[in-house]
Amino acid sequence: MVDARICVDWMNTVSCQCFPGRTVLRSDPSHCGRQSTNCSAMEFECTSGDCIPFHFTCDGMAECPDFSDELPTYCMFRKCLPGFFQCQNSRCVLQNASCDGQNDCGDFSDEANCTCSTSQFRCTSGHCISNSFRCDTDPDCPDASDEMGCPQPNCTLSRAVNASAQKLQNCRNTTACIHPARICI
Structure with a gap:
């Protein structure tokens, strides 16, 4: 793959340089290739080469020093890895975080269509939240039904x-x- 930048300096000599991050100069000085990664299958490789937990990507907060985990071109089209739940807002949260009474997605989609346990309160909207959040003067249901009738x-x-x-x-x-x-x- 030819993704090296070829520069001619004032002495008329050619020098190649790869784009920063995931590419390294191959033995052929006019070609760049993918850098070997040390990230696990459950991690995201930042363009800078750093590894962060996959569920930290596209969450509105950059964990990569180069902000590559929040790039719209990545976040709009990515699919969640196996073991993750795809939120309606395109976030990915751990599968075991869905239907746990916590709004992990930020849009409550991980709590929609769940079967509430006896330790949970069903919001009028259908979401399940922990019973401990009921009548605590802080609305946790998207429709505030956990604070009604209290x-x-x-x-x-x-x-x-x-x-x-x-x-x-x-x-x-x-x-x-x-x-x-x-x-x-």
Whole structure:
């Protein structure tokens, strides 16, 4: 494969250089080849040659020093490796992370169409979350159904940043507290 850059310097001598990362100059100085990898089958090889866990790719945070794990040209078309679950947003999470009550994909697709266990709460949307997340004043279901029908906290104890501001009020259907100016009539 000819992916070397051929340069002619001012002395009229030819020097070849491969593109950085996965290619190395072969014995024929006008050709480059793939560098041998030390990454395992469950790892992603960064263009820089570093190895990172495969499930860290395309997660919105660059773990490769060269950001190659977040390149749109890679993330838009990649398929998950065996042992991984393909999220609707194209992320790959470990297979055993699906249907565990945690939103590992970031779009809840790993929790859709699951059979909830007795230690899980089924959201109105059909997702399963851990029972410990029910009525904890933090919506974990995409539709906030885990915070509906729960005992309401005393929102008057919560103060806004400005001490002279009005106290917060309970929302009608969830455990959330809201500033009175944000209530729709």
